[in-house]
Amino acid sequence: MPACRKDFHLRATSIALCAALLLQSASFTYADPLPPQEVVPVESRQITNFKIGSDDTVFGKLEFIGGIEMSSSNALLGAISSIRFRPDHQSFVAVMDTGHWLEGRIVRDANGKLSGVKDLTATSMMDKNGRSEQVKSRMDAEGLAFRNGEVLVSCEGLHRVDAYPDPGFSQAKPLRSLPLLLPVKQLRDNRSLETLAVAPLSSPLGGAAVIVTEASFDRNNHLFAAILDGPLKGTFGVIHKAPFAVTDGAFLPNGDLLLLERRFSFSQGIGMQIRRIPGSEIRPGAVAKGEVLMQADMGNQIDNMEGLDIVIMPDGDIRIILVSDDNHSILERNLMLEFRLKQ
Numbered sequence: 001m002p003a004c005r006k007d008f009h010l011r012a013t014s015i016a017l018c019a020a021l022l023l024q025s026a027s028f029t030y031a032d033p034l035p036p037q038e039v040v041p042v043e044s045r046q047i048t049n050f051k052i053g054s055d056d057t058v059f060g061k062l063e064f065i066g067g068i069e070m071s072s073s074n075a076l077l078g079a080i081s082s083i084r085f086r087p088d089h090q091s092f093v094a095v096m097d098t099g100h101w102l103e104g105r106i107v108r109d110a111n112g113k114l115s116g117v118k119d120l121t122a123t124s125m126m127d128k129n130g131r132s133e134q135v136k137s138r139m140d141a142e143g144l145a146f147r148n149g150e151v152l153v154s155c156e157g158l159h160r161v162d163a164y165p166d167p168g169f170s171q172a173k174p175l176r177s178l179p180l181l182l183p184v185k186q187l188r189d190n191r192s193l194e195t196l197a198v199a200p201l202s203s204p205l206g207g208a209a210v211i212v213t214e215a216s217f218d219r220n221n222h223l224f225a226a227i228l229d230g231p232l233k234g235t236f237g238v239i240h241k242a243p244f245a246v247t248d249g250a251f252l253p254n255g256d257l258l259l260l261e262r263r264f265s266f267s268q269g270i271g272m273q274i275r276r277i278p279g280s281e282i283r284p285g286a287v288a289k290g291e292v293l294m295q296a297d298m299g300n301q302i303d304n305m306e307g308l309d310i311v312i313m314p315d316g317d318i319r320i321i322l323v324s325d326d327n328h329s330i331l332e333r334n335l336m337l338e339f340r341l342k343q
Helices: 003-031
Strands: 037-039 043-047 062-071 080-085 091-096 100-108 114-124 140-147 150-156 160-165 176-178 195-198 209-217 223-227 234-238 245-251 257-265 269-277 291-296 305-312 318-324 334-341
Touching (some): 062 114, 080 318, 091 140, 114 334, 140 209, 150 195, 150 209, 257 305
Parallel strands (some): 140 195
Antiparallel strands (some): 043 062, 062 334, 080 091, 091 100, 140 150, 160 176, 195 209, 223 234, 245 257, 257 269, 318 334
C-alpha cells in the first residue's frame, strides 16, 4: 500500500476512534446526571395534646409525648410514606410516594419534646437506569429500611424492593433488587408493598427484610407478607383488620413487629391503629394476628398516617414516631407525632 494511502487510513481510524470515545463520554454524561435536590424550609407548630380538648396522655399502651405540624413554602414537602431515624436519634431519612428522598433532623425543646425540623432537603430518587424525576407509576416509594450499608426501598406499581448504597443513596442508582417471593400479578397496583422493615440480627429472623402489603390478599383473604431473606426466608399471611389498611411498620428490639394501619371512609372519617405482631408469629406459612396497642380517630390529632419508626433512646426508652402523608392537599396536614411504649 502506498505510504500516502496508509497515512490516510491511520488518520481516518484515529479520527473514528476519537469520535467514538467522545460519543461514549457524552452518552455517559447524559445518562448519569446528578438528581435534582432542593432545600425545603419548614415552619413547625407544636402539638401538645393528642386528644382534642383533653390533657389525657395515655392511649391504650402508648403515652403521648408531643408532636408538630409542619408546613413549607416549597411544594415538595408532603406525600411522606415512610421514615427511618439514624442512631443519633435526630437525623432521619424518609421517602415520598412522589419518588423523592427527604433528609433532615428533628429539634427538641427544653423539655425534650418535638419542636421542629431543620436542614431538610428533598432529592429526586434514581431508578436502575439512572433516571430521576420519575412519574408516580414508576417510582411510587412506600417502604424504607436501613441494613448493612444499604438503604432498602419498596415500591408499588412496579412492585420491587431496591437496595441503594448507604452512604450515597440519594445520588445513586440502586445496587440490586431483592427477590419478592410474592405472586407479583396478584399484588394491587396501589395497595401492595407498603411496609418494609428489617428484623434485629439477634432475632430468629437474623436481620431479614420483611414486607407486608397494604391491601393485597391471598386466597384466604389474608394480607400477603414475606420474609425476603435470612434463615426463615418464605411467605406468610397477616390477618386483615378491616376497615384498616397497613401503611408502615418497624421491629422492636425483641423481634416483635409494630404495624401502623389507617382507616378512611366518608361515614367514619379518618382513623388509625397500631398493632403489635409477636416475633413468634412471623415465620413461613404462619398467619400473624397480634394485638391492637392503640386506636385513634378524628377526635385526636391525626391525619393520613403513613409512616412509623421505633427509636431507642439512650436511657432505653422506646419511642414510636409517626408521620402523615398530606397527599399535597390543602385539606390534609404533615404531622410528626411521638409516643412512648408502655411495656
